[in-house]
Amino acid sequence: MNDAPQIKPPPKAKSTLRSRLAAVWDSDLAWNFRHSPVAIAAATTTLLIFIAAFLAPWIAPQNAFDPGAVRLDDGFLKPLEVGSTGITHVFGTDSQGRDLLSAILYGTRVSLIVGFASVGFSMVLGVSLGLIAGFVGGRVDALIMRVADVQLSFPAILIALLVFGVGRGLIHPTQHERMAVIVLIIAIGLSHWAQYARTVRGATLVERNKEYVQAARVMGRTSGAIMGSHVLPNVIGPVLVIATINLALAVIEEATLSFLGVGVPPTQPSLGTLIRVGQQFLFSGERWILFFPAAALIILALAVNLLGDWLRDALNPRLK
Amino acid sequence: MARFVDTFVSAIVAGALISGLATTSAEARAIKWARSGDALTLDPHAQNEGPTHALSHHIYEPLVLRDHTGKAIPALAESWALTADPLVWEFKLRKGVTFHDGTAFTADDVIYSFERARQPTSDMKSLLSSVDTMTKVDDHTLRIKTKGPNPIFPSNLNDLFVMSKAWTEKNNAGKVQDFKAKEENFSVRNANGTGPFILVSREPDVKTVMKRNDAYWGKGQVPLDITEITYLPIKADATRVAALLSGEVDFVQDVPVQDIQKLSSDPKLQVNVGPENRSIFFGMNVGDKELKTSDVKGKNPFAEKKVRAAMNIIINRSTIQRVTMRGQSLPTGIIAPPGVNGYTKDLDVIPAADAAKAKTLMAEAGYPDGFSVTLHCPNDRYINDEAICQAAVGQLATIGIKVNLVSQSKSIHFPLIQRNPPETDFFLLGWGVPTFDSHYVFTFLYHTRTDKEGGWNATRYSNAEIDKLTVGLTQETDLTKRNQTIAQIWKALQDEVIYIPIHIQTLAYAMKPDLEIPVDISNQPKLKFAKVKK
Known part of the structure; x- marks a missing residue:
């Protein structure tokens, strides 16, 4: 009897980790994933793009954000040509002599940073407002949800353009380049919060009358604590699905804004900026300048979308 | 007459x-x-x-x-x-x-x-x-x-x-x-x-x-x-x-x-091609004590002639012509196109691109590590204006000048140059000479900014001697003497490197x-x- 408690602790830690992993492996979600080739392909692609983009400074042949590293002499090199700096330009170079592969890696990183940050921003905003609306109810609920309705009646890209324009107007012109990414994140973030708010409010309306919430109330917990530590974990599932799909949307929206020339500047290009620049050379034969960034954007958006789609189906109890 | x-x-x-x-x-x-x-x-x-x-x-x-x-x-x-x-x-x-x-x-x-x-x-x-x-x-x-x-x-x-x-x-x-x-x-x-x-x-x-x-x-x-x-x-x-x-x-x-x-x-x-009576160039704030958009405080790097000379050398006009303009431009060393009274081949000297010499000049000027500055560029006015600016950003980076490029529509760009005082330290501009006489260039681009003159001179360049000679041109009846004065002014100005000339635009009309x-x-x-x- 005495030996047992002494021996137990070490294997216990091991076994819990292992059993937790085993539990994850055995879960419906993982089983579903293992048996869905589309999900595996999408996840692998997404993961590879993420790794490539975030390791860009180490794996890209050229620092695409350093104008000094680019040689104008190497402009318009075809894919696989070797430039004056000795780099083999696998995807060719653009009009400024910048290696396109490097530009795409760095550009994807900008696009993903904007995507993740704006999704995070709209998620925090939308979930908080949705929780408050659903939990407090009454006039607060009506006010928040009417604002959300108004917002949903505009195309998201219009709202982003509007926010971006106002944002730029407020910032001193010399700061534009530095602030461009932040303004872009806020603009895209603000145009997507309503979806989160609606979803969370709906779920909160269901949850707030359940026994565990009443129990917490009887115990004297504050509304804020109940919302944060009791209701939130129970309504967050669908939010994650929306977030995944919105990541792809945010990346496309960023590309659209940059394509329209209001996004990130050409010296620090995102995928959208690269497509805007490449589009000028569509008629003159240098099609690779447009093709590769556009292909990268399509693959990224498709992979994330498929992953989000699978996640939605896998988490939907009605489809089981 | x-x-x-x-x-x-x-x-x-x-x-x-x-x-x-x-x-x-x-x-x-x-x-x-x-x-x-x-x-x-x-x-x-x-x-x-x-x-x-x-x-x-x-x-x-x-x-x-x-x-x-x-x-x-x-x-x-x-x-x-x-x-x-x-x-x-x-x-x-x-x-x-x-x-x-x-x-x-x-x-x-x-x-x-x-x-x-x-x-x-x-x-x-x-x-x-x-x-x-x-x-x-x-x-x-x-x-x-x-x-x-x-x-x-x-x-x-x-x-x-x-x-x-x-x-x-x-x-x-x-x-x-x-x-x-x-x-x-x-x-x-x-x-x-x-x-x-x-x-x-x-x-x-x-x-x-x-x-x-x-x-x-x-x-x-x-x-x-x-x-x-x-x-x-x-x-x-x-x-x-x-x-x-x-x-x-x-x-x-x-x-x-x-x-x-x-x-x-x-x-x-059908496409008709011909040269335009217009040169494209960069201008710098050479007159202020300090640049608002630079990391150098207390002094103005552009006020140093050696810095301007280094920039003039490092910007490679023939590469810009070949790659950015695809041959559709005439590189130039003076901001008056050929055909304008006062233009001579001797003044139109394009410095050979020499990275080592440019770096030496920067070091001699006291900026071995360069400095940062904002470049304002129009994106809907001149042929490939934004691309020219980008090319310059890359070339200037090789001598340590870190350029923050702001390219915008001409309706926002031009007021930056025209406001008094100007709101730009470094800018791209093109200048046509409808009068076909150098006086038009001097009076708008080199004369001290006053109520009547220097309306497009955003360089803050002010030289009483040049101003006097420029105004004198309008009252000189003897054309030979007048042309001598023009040559004298150009010689002095070319030596100062107030602007960095890039090229003469070639126009192409398609119809x-x-x-x-x-x-x-x-x-x-x-x-x-x-x-x-x-």
């Missing part, structure tokens, strides 16, 4: 030639004309800017016009000459001319317009700074007395448009629009000139429609084959070219250099094959001369 007699004779010949040709063309049709940017305003005196004048030339007219080769031809003035007094010019005005609203054109309108153009908010005032008094002899004779003898006075008048006194006063548009302060007046969106086309509607940055003026005085003398002009600013290069290829527009004034070859080989289109629009050396095609072939 011989030069002006020559000019006048050739003007008559040109006029005869044009009217001779006019009888051969018979077709007439409406055209859609696309360009990357719009006119900034319709107020003819508010902005001295190429595309603005290009549009105004269809509605308003000057006394003296330049044809597409740069030759002066009579417009509202039938003839002009110096009187016995070397200070007084006499202009014989054209009779039987009416404004679009039907009122008759007289000398009063000219005096009124020129007085208007001399207001402080006018951008055309430098061109009239030598005017002392204007006298109406009769309805169609005007005498202008200059402060000193000014032999080149008539060549200042090419872009000085005449408005109707009655119309302008009636609509309270007597005060010139202050463009920098974003002011508006009636004449900004409405127009009433004597020109070959009448304004029908205008939506800035979208569309401007003009219809043929059937009461035009020049009917029968010029082809006037175009019945209606729809002017469409289309900023994106590919969109503009696509509009031409699909037949949506008939005439594209600025074909992107990368598309010239493709369009030339298209049997359904439907039934149109005949020659490349205008000032890039202001006047469509009354355009012909429609059968």
Whole structure:
């Protein structure tokens, strides 16, 4: 009897980790994933793009954000040509002599940073407002949800353009380049919060009358604590699905804004900026300048979308 | 004076030639004309800017016009000459001319317009700074007395448009629009000139429609084959070219250099190519104690001549010509195009690109590690303007100058240069010389910024000696002496490296094959001369 408690602790830690992993492996979600080739392909692609983009400074042949590293002499090199700096330009170079592969890696990183940050921003905003609306109810609920309705009646890209324009107007012109990414994140973030708010409010309306919430109330917990530590974990599932799909949307929206020339500047290009620049050379034969960034954007958006789609189906109890 | 007699004779010949040709063309049709940017305003005196004048030339007219080769031809003035007094010019005005609203054109309108153009908010005032008094002899004779003898006075008048006194006063548009302060007046969106086309509607940055003026005085003398002009600013290069290829527009004034070859080989289109009387260059704030946009505090790196010389060396014009412009430009070492009085081959020296020498100069100037600065660049004004700026950013980075590039529409870019004090430390600008004389360059770009002079000099460069010589040019009658002074000024200025010249633009006009629009050396095609072939 005495030996047992002494021996137990070490294997216990091991076994819990292992059993937790085993539990994850055995879960419906993982089983579903293992048996869905589309999900595996999408996840692998997404993961590879993420790794490539975030390791860009180490794996890209050229620092695409350093104008000094680019040689104008190497402009318009075809894919696989070797430039004056000795780099083999696998995807060719653009009009400024910048290696396109490097530009795409760095550009994807900008696009993903904007995507993740704006999704995070709209998620925090939308979930908080949705929780408050659903939990407090009454006039607060009506006010928040009417604002959300108004917002949903505009195309998201219009709202982003509007926010971006106002944002730029407020910032001193010399700061534009530095602030461009932040303004872009806020603009895209603000145009997507309503979806989160609606979803969370709906779920909160269901949850707030359940026994565990009443129990917490009887115990004297504050509304804020109940919302944060009791209701939130129970309504967050669908939010994650929306977030995944919105990541792809945010990346496309960023590309659209940059394509329209209001996004990130050409010296620090995102995928959208690269497509805007490449589009000028569509008629003159240098099609690779447009093709590769556009292909990268399509693959990224498709992979994330498929992953989000699978996640939605896998988490939907009605489809089981 | 011989030069002006020559000019006048050739003007008559040109006029005869044009009217001779006019009888051969018979077709007439409406055209859609696309360009990357719009006119900034319709107020003819508010902005001295190429595309603005290009549009105004269809509605308003000057006394003296330049044809597409740069030759002066009579417009509202039938003839002009110096009187016995070397200070007084006499202009014989054209009779039987009416404004679009039907009122008759007289000398009063000219005096009124020129007085208007001399207001402080006018951008055309430098061109009239030598005017002392204007006298109406009769309805169609005007005498202008200059402060000193000014032999080149008539060549200042090419872009000085005449408005109707009655119309302008009636609509309270007597005060010139202050463009920098974003002011508006009636004449900004409405127009009433004597020109070959009448304004029908205008939506800035979208569309401007003009219809043929059937009461035009020049009917029968010029082809006037175009019945209606729809002017469409289309900023994106590919969109503009696509509009031409699909037949949506008939005439594209600025074909992107990368598309010239493709369009030339298209049997359904024709492309005319020619050099423009315009140089493209970078300007730097050389006068302030400190640059607002730089990380260097307490001193101004651009004030150091060695820094400017290093920048002049490191910017590789031949690479910009080959890659960025695809051969469609002439690299230059002076901001006056060949053909402008004062230009010489000796002044047009392009420094050889020498990275080691540039780095040494930077170190000697006290900036071995460089500095940072913001470059302002237009993105819808000159051929590949943004790409030229990007190329310069890359080349300057090799000597440690970290350039933060801000490229924006010309309607935002130009006020940065024109405001007093200017709001830019480093900028791209292009300058055409409609008078074909160096004085135009000195007075706008090098003269100290004052109420009357230096209106586009955002460099804060101020040199009393140069100012004195520049003003002296307007009063020098001896052309040999005058040319000597011009050479003297250029020599001093070239040594200072106030601007970094890049190249002379080459223009490419693409149009439907039934149109005949020659490349205008000032890039202001006047469509009354355009012909429609059968």
